[in-house]
Amino acid sequence: MRKNQGKIFSVAPMMDWTDRHCRMLHRQLSARALLYTEMLTTGAILHGDRERLLAFDDREHPVALQLGGSEPAELAAAARIGEAEGYDEINLNVGCPSDRVQSGRFGACLMREPELVAEGMAAILAAVKVPATVKCRIGVDDQDPEASLFTLVDLCAQAGVRRFIVHARMAWLQGLSPKENRDVPPLDYPLVWRLKRERPDLVIDINGGIADLDAAEAQLGQVDGVMLGRAAYHTPAILGEIDARFFGEGAPVGEAEAIERYRPYMARQLEGGTHLAAMTRHMLGLFHGRPGARAWRRILTVEGVKPGAGLEVVDRALAAMSGVEEQRLARGLEAGEAA
Structure with missing residues (x-):
């Protein structure tokens, strides 16, 4: 139950x-x-x-x-x-x-x-x-x-x-x-x-x-x-x-998984003439508190409002998130080696 x-x-x-x-x-x-x-x-x-x-x-x-x-x-x-x-x-x-x-x-x-x-x-x-x-x-x-x-x-x-x-x-x-x-x-x-x-x-x-x-x-x-x-x-x-x-239903849904699920909807809406920013404005807090969250917000906010902005903006924002995380891990490894 x-x-x-x-x-x-x-x-x-x-x-x-x-x-x-x-x-x-x-x-x-x-x-x-x-x-x-x-x-x-x-x-x-x-x-x-x-x-x-x-x-x-x-x-x-x-x-x-x-x-x-x-x-x-x-x-x-x-x-x-x-x-x-x-x-x-x-x-x-x-x-x-x-x-x-x-x-x-x-x-x-x-x-x-x-x-x-x-x-x-x-x-x-x-x-x-x-x-x-x-x-x-x-x-x-x-x-x-x-x-x-x-x-x-x-x-x-x-x-x-x-x-x-x-x-x-x-x-x-x-x-x-x-x-x-x-x-x-x-x-x-x-x-x-x-x-x-x-x-x-x-x-x-x-x-x-x-x-x-x-x-x-x-x-x-x-x-x-x-x-x-x-x-x-x-x-x-x-x-x-x-x-x-x-x-008790399934596993927690992570941010990246939610975005992947949301992509087909965004693609259909873009094809129908909806501006990307109308959707991405609701995604700004998705990575709140995570390394790279600032880069995520900045790219969606600055790039998402430009005419013709598409899903490539979301991809760039995700890539920026990943880059910050990789840098953080690298710094952690270097600190461990130095110790």
Whole structure:
């Protein structure tokens, strides 16, 4: 029996980061991780370039669509479209603190309108057969986090929602930027753990400040799942350990192996007119902390943006990595001989 059977690992929806190219790279590292789109507003889905916004590769599964919105009928319509496009889950964003999101009456400001969130989730659940979930904060501004979190969860559970992803921080809608809201408000993991203990029939995932897989494993003793955010994006190699370490499936996937798996996708995208940098920008942190990582980033950043850049840029960056490693080993041998 797998030691984490039934547990959930996911990569957070992150604006400007978790596009289809990023998700496809992450999928090469883990078959198990649940991937999320960037937040897409109901207005964009209903009235925008649907093919461009919702397109994804079949090999991304399982992949969830995150919606931003608050009008129940529009949420239902957008969810129905997402399901028809093949997404495995529809998620509602009740956590983003940006001014633009607040002005549209969605994101974290909806923590103040739990009845409206529940109404929207009821509409989504009535519209689709795939799971519908909520990603929220523990509260905003001067709210009592215990009251705000439990009220939101209970009302949505009454509407039929069974899974919640909780970013274990308050969001301060006045005085802090979205970036500061990811770091400044203190984390309150115990409140999320308590939510799980007191609502054992619900599936509770935790998000926020989880920097590595040791920290993720510790969380799994308290909740049902872990959502990794910036750690997964800036150091994506950690995703290569998830399947083997937590689910007993195969061996860890190394960086070079992930790149080799990703190459056919990159080649197809290049043939279709996608710029190399649109894909390689998500690979910059792949060798984080390794000898040659700086050379890897420099070549991808400088060469990858040039017109006509192709896979030869990735090959040069890999060769530079190998050269630095060989030099390091050579210096180690020379030091050993001198001793």
